[in-house]
Amino acid sequence: MNFIQEGIDKGLITFDDERKYITYVHRNKRRNYSNPEEQVQAESFLKLVLRYGYDPKRIKQFVAVKIGSDTREADIIVYNDDECTSAHIVVECKKEDVSEREFQQAVSQAFSYAATGTVRAKYFWVTSKIKDAYFEIPAEEPKNYLSVPDVPQCGVSKLAKYKYAKGGGELGKQQLFELEKVTEDELTRRFKQAHNSLWGGGELNPSEAFDELDKLIFCKIWDERKPRKKGEAYDFQIFSEGTEEKTKQELQKRIHALYDEGRKKDSEVFKDNIRLSAEKLRTVVGYLESIHLGNTDLDSKGRAFETFMGSFFRGDFGQYFTPRPIVKFIVDTLPITNESLVLDTSCGSGGFLLHALDKVRQEAAEYYPDFESNPKMVNDHYKHWHDFAEKNLYGIEINEQIARTAKMNMIIHDDGHTNVIAADGLLPVDDIADNDGNITQQGLYSKTGNKGFAYNRFDFIITNPPFGSGIKQTEQAYMHQYGYAQKGVSWLDPKSKITPRESQSTEILFIEQCYKFLVEGGYLAIVLPDGVLTNSSLQYVRDGIEENYRIVAVVSMPQTAFQATGAGVKSSVLFLKKHTASMTEKIQNQKVRLQDGIKSRHNYLQQLEQIDKEKKRHIKDLKGFENPQGLSGKALSESEAYKEWKKEAGTEYKGKIDALKETLSEQYIQQKQQEGEDYPIFMAIAEDIGYDATGKPTRNNELEIIGQELGRFIEGIERGEA
Known part of the structure; x- marks a missing residue:
């Protein structure tokens, strides 16, 4: 009103x-x-x-x-x-x-x-x-x-003993009220004020307060969903029970009962009990009792929760959540339907998953346009999007608290079910699938599991992996399972062999892990720092991408894209389509054939051998070495002048080898371009994506136009036209 x-x-x-x-x-x-x-x-x-x-x-x-x-x-x-x-x-x-x-x-x-x-x-x-x-x-x-x-x-x-009842009504002569819809801004303020009230006195730290507020929001949602007759009281409100102490105790009993009821139906969301005192419970209920989360506009309550949650996590965990315009651009561009299996391997608070759910919900509205007025369409509409949420959406998040929040985010968005687990997204798939997100007192993941996580299963992976952190070989036992964690054999170095890299960046490992999760022909849309695409030292990563994927698109984000969330790394969104195994093998074999042909035509091994002989002869004959003292034997080999001369000679011949390698590498690149698979790649640079470095909205969002064009480009690929 x-x-x-x-x-x-x-x-x-x-x-x-x-x-x-x-x-x-x-x-x-x-x-x-x-x-x-x-x-x-x-x-x-x-x-x-x-x-x-x-x-x-x-x-x-x-x-x-x-x-x-x-x-x-x-x-x-x-x-x-x-x-x-x-x-x-x-x-x-x-x-x-x-x-x-x-x-x-x-x-x-x-x-x-x-x-x-x-x-x-x-x-x-x-x-x-x-x-x-x-x-x-x-x-x-x-x-x-x-x-x-x-x-x-x-x-x-x-x-009356209470104020809020389903459909309103009267109790005695006192009017009762239905719960109210609220705006996004007001709901955000209620969440923030309720959170601040829990930790402001110092009894809880902000992180603990966030968890407890999450539990009470969970209770609030379940209270609204309980079947009630018109005029029947909601439980999530303050009743008049006579004394102050009785009022608080009875409220506490009702909230705990709601929590236990909700956990029976969504047992994976919360594992521990509500830890708030009766007084603190009453405080939070005071902020939330009058509002109807279920009837509040879906986008509004989703944005309110994400705004509140984002400001909290940035302050406490340094997490950088993907801004909504980028999430929307990626999901809207991809041809995700209610039959698609979708995964985010670093899901954070669930932004990508939620937007995929919203996309399928919109699809349901297109299939069943009269569902709000036609009772026959209601169940079909609900089943269309809810089955997708329950059976087709998956997320992995390494931080247990953020994973829990992603589940709550899904519940707030009317899902009520989610396949989000707390785990390291780089673990082997069996370890991920065995883990239900619940960590035991011994620090081990329990083994009830979610077997939906499997390699070669997902149609779409949409993700923004953590940037900039490296994992050392000595830190994680799974490192040996990643090709990108090894130094491969160089085709121009006959003595090279596979050796472990000392460490590898997480975003590079996630490229490989995503490949394992995708079905052949599946799409990966991943936010990556530009260094992966440009640094010469990471050519092996780009080579691997070229072998395993069709490169669909590269869309460059502005420098300011993540500054508002606390990160300033220049990034791009890479869209990739997984090759069939036979195509990958064909590309790899073609590379080997080209490399062997070039080495053969240039008698590469013989040239290396000849350069090595010349180097040895040069050193043996002391060519160009001034030896006025006539040193020989051990006295010669240990003299500083000889060591410096020998080093310079080695550098000279290494330069010859490097020049030869560069010549052959250039020829290889030219031949690969001429003989390799030729296909168009969608390239775009976005300079204004709807907000500035501070997060303030701008009047333009170039991602909307880019997304429309890229969407058509992908449709062409799926029709076999591009």
Whole structure:
């Protein structure tokens, strides 16, 4: 309900042309609406009139209240009479981003107003718009106050035990309310404020607070999904149970019951129990009880959770999540359908998986356009996208907490199921498949497993692997299984042999791991630092890509692409299509044939042997070596002058060999270009991708145009036209 607009329509408030000042018509009071607290106060006043039914004549704002020798100002007082002599409700308004400590101070302040001899109200209400707290002052104990689920509506003498029920309704004469849809910005603020309230006092660190909030969001979602009759109360709210202690204990019981019920259906999401005290539980419920996550727009709640989550993880873990415009570009470009098997080997919070799910959900809407009004289409529409989410979407994330968050992200997006596991994405597939993401007390992964993870299985892999970190051979036992972790045999060095590299970058290893996971003809879209594509020392990586994949496209991202998330590495998105085994073998055999032919035509081995003989003869004959002292034998070989001369001679002949190798390498490259498979590669440079270095939106997003063209290019490949 838009209280501000309805207030304007009913003549309760007016604004100046710039909407800077608000005028409360019943009091002819003009106030500065740019003040955040005034915005909350305006909405609270309108709620009292439009929702609770109070006559504006019985409402005063900015009321002077004398407490001892001090005179203060109560924001709003509702009276029982037209003369405004008998106070009924005191309202204290705070700005939306007020801290939990400041909110509790406002509770004490409002109580002091309500309990003072000059006011003596029965109820008081403290609100920041995103959080409400209601209290009753018992006549028999005016020095205390009790929590209640709401303040009474006009004419109601007895409050209901709760405020929110399915479909609304009444309990006694008190109106009950359905949960509300909220905007993305408001939901983000609620998540952040709830999180801050959990760790602000120092009882939990931010990471622990994030986990506990995740659990309560999980409970909230399951509460909304429980079957209920109209008028039946939601469990995720504060009930009036008499005493304060009983109110908190009963709330704690209901939340734990919701958590246990949800875990039975989604057992892989959380393994440990809720660890919050009854007081902390009540605090978080206060931020979330009034909203309906299920009915809130899917994109809005998804972005709200990701915004809150992204700001938290960047602060605590240094994780760099892929910006939404890049995720959208990659997923929208690929021909993913509800039958596709999709994997992200470094899924983070699940951004790629979620956008793939959204794409299939949109596909379902195209197949079943009338599903919202046609009961026969509802199940077909649901099955179309939900089966895809349940059976076809897979993710691997090395950080257990982030993996858990990815699962929650999927649940918030109405999935309720996910194949995301906490594991090192570079582990051998059997170790990944045996792991359910639950780490035992001994630090080992449990073995209940998800057998959906298998090599040669996935149609699409969409991923942004971690950049810049290297894995040493001595650190991980699996390194020997990676070809990119070995130095291969050089075709121009007859003495070379396969030897382990001391270390290898994670992003390079992920290229190979993704190849193993893909089916033949499957697509890999991977974000890579530009060094992989340009550094001469990484030519062996590009050679491997050329052998294993058809290079579909290279789309260069701007330098600013990841700066807003804390990373400044220049990167590109590489689109690859896995060759058949026979094609890979053909390319490899062709390379060997070209290399052998070039060496044979140039008598390469004989030339190497000849250069080596010349070098030995040069050194034996002391050619060009000045030896005025006539040194010989050991005295000669140990002299500094001889050592320097011999080194220079070796460098001279090495230069001859290097020149020969360079000649042959150039010929090889030329011949490979002439005789190798010839196909077009889509190339694009994106300079503006919808946001700047700070993350602020720009007016242009070149990825939208590039994506359309690349999508058509890929369609052509699939039709055999490109």
